[in-house]
Amino acid sequence: MVAKIFIDGEAGTTGLQIRERLASRRDLEVISIAHDKRKDIEERKRLLNAADVAILCLPDDAARESVRLIENDTTRVIDASTAHRVAEGWAYGFAEMAPDQADEIAKARYVANPGCWPQGLIAAARPLIEARLLPTDFPLSYHGVSGYSGGGRQMIEDYEAQGDKASRYMPYALTFQHKHLPEMAHYAKLGRAPLFEPVVGNFAQGMSTSLPIHTDMSADIPTGKDLHAALSDYYAAIPDSFVQVAPYEPGLGKTAALDPQAHNGTNTLTLHVFANDELNQAVISAVYDNLGKGASGAAVQNLNIMLGVGARESLAA
Numbered sequence: 001m002v003a004k005i006f007i008d009g010e011a012g013t014t015g016l017q018i019r020e021r022l023a024s025r026r027d028l029e030v031i032s033i034a035h036d037k038r039k040d041i042e043e044r045k046r047l048l049n050a051a052d053v054a055i056l057c058l059p060d061d062a063a064r065e066s067v068r069l070i071e072n073d074t075t076r077v078i079d080a081s082t083a084h085r086v087a088e089g090w091a092y093g094f095a096e097m098a099p100d101q102a103d104e105i106a107k108a109r110y111v112a113n114p115g116c117w118p119q120g121l122i123a124a125a126r127p128l129i130e131a132r133l134l135p136t137d138f139p140l141s142y143h144g145v146s147g148y149s150g151g152g153r154q155m156i157e158d159y160e161a162q163g164d165k166a167s168r169y170m171p172y173a174l175t176f177q178h179k180h181l182p183e184m185a186h187y188a189k190l191g192r193a194p195l196f197e198p199v200v201g202n203f204a205q206g207m208s209t210s211l212p213i214h215t216d217m218s219a220d221i222p223t224g225k226d227l228h229a230a231l232s233d234y235y236a237a238i239p240d241s242f243v244q245v246a247p248y249e250p251g252l253g254k255t256a257a258l259d260p261q262a263h264n265g266t267n268t269l270t271l272h273v274f275a276n277d278e279l280n281q282a283v284i285s286a287v288y289d290n291l292g293k294g295a296s297g298a299a300v301q302n303l304n305i306m307l308g309v310g311a312r313e314s315l316a317a
């Protein structure tokens with residue numbers, strides 16, 4: 001059977017990248033909406049109900065509306081927005097988050113694609129919390145830089161209009177109430193939300209995040225090697241993992257590895273562990289493509305899992 005896929009929001013940043021990734025697929029048919037009808041509720045309803053899988057690449061309210069417009073019992077949904085990430089009845093679409101997560105996604109009717117920022121934090125913190133190398137009530141800070149495509153079409157247009165005059169370093173969400181906090185705390189298994197300081201840089205795509213850890217806040221005071229081993233073991237046990245752990249680098253010498261654009265066009269997320277055991281300090285960094293593993297790549301990975309086809313089909317941009 002050729003599965004019918006409808007991308008609601010196909011002309012946007014995330015939607016376009018999914019369409020490109022699916023263009024060469026013969027096992028599915030992308031059913032498209034005419035550009036002038038992309039916000040026409042009746043036409044969206046028709047296509048949403050005709051699809052085997054609908055991928056929502058819309059603002060939160062429009063994504064909720066799309067779900068309401070589905071009247072049949074069969075259309076499955078992948079929602080790229082923030083609307084359903086901690087909602088009851090939705091599987092969280094971060095396949096590497098736990099050993100059985102891909103199975104949960106495979107069986108789910110509704111899958112919430114993860115936020116770009118939360119993935120770096122969850123990938124780093126959850127295995128350490130589960131291994132009791134980090135206490136759950138640890139007061140974590142989380143920091144990172146993203147390309148401006150993370151803000152969607154509007155931010156892309158703003159940055160491109162300003163060119164070299166655009167800010168090279170723009171912290172935001174400085175009231176510390178970013179929309180990703182509930183998702184971060186829930187899936188990383190944190191007892192308290194992290195202090196999160198995101199930054200946009202003057203480059204289009206890619207991100208690099210960091211999680212500083214005072215290792216003596218934990219009873220066993222893990223060394224850098226302990227942290228690295230826990231993360232390596234965790235992801236080695238996940239089938240078809242796109243999360244990889246770089247070889248242990250105690251010093252901060254190889255900064256090129258933290259280039260936010262290093263994984264652009266791929267679905268890879270690489271974790272790096274840096275530590276100074278004498279000072280009881282460590283940093284875990286994550287490098288990935290906000291439009292790859294952070295959005296469109298993860299959506300295609302989830303689609304593959306839901307359809308039961310090779311997990312690695314069409315994941316490069």
Ligand SMILES: NC(=O)C1=CN([C@@H]2O[C@H](COP(=O)(O)OP(=O)(O)OC[C@H]3O[C@@H](n4cnc5c(N)ncnc54)[C@H](OP(=O)(O)O)[C@@H]3O)[C@@H](O)[C@H]2O)C=CC1
Nearest residue numbers: 009011012013014039057058062080081149150152153295
């Ligand atoms: N960019 C990123 O890195 C990431 C984005 N996301 C999430 O994915 C979703 C899409 O984001 P992104 O692609 O960046 O955003 P864009 O603004 O680039 O695209 C959104 C698309 O949705 C369309 N749209 C808006 N309102 C409606 C509506 N009521 N009915 C139908 N179509 C509508 C827009 O059309 P028009 O432009 O004509 O208004 C546009 O084509 C968002 O929820 C975002 O938070 C998630 C992870 C990362």
Ligand SMILES: CC(=O)N[C@@H](CCC(=O)OP(=O)(O)O)C(=O)O
Nearest residue numbers: 081082115116117146150151200
């Ligand atoms: C640079 C930038 O603005 N990034 C967006 C996050 C993009 C993203 O992940 O969107 P979702 O919340 O829908 O997942 C932000 O911080 O709001």
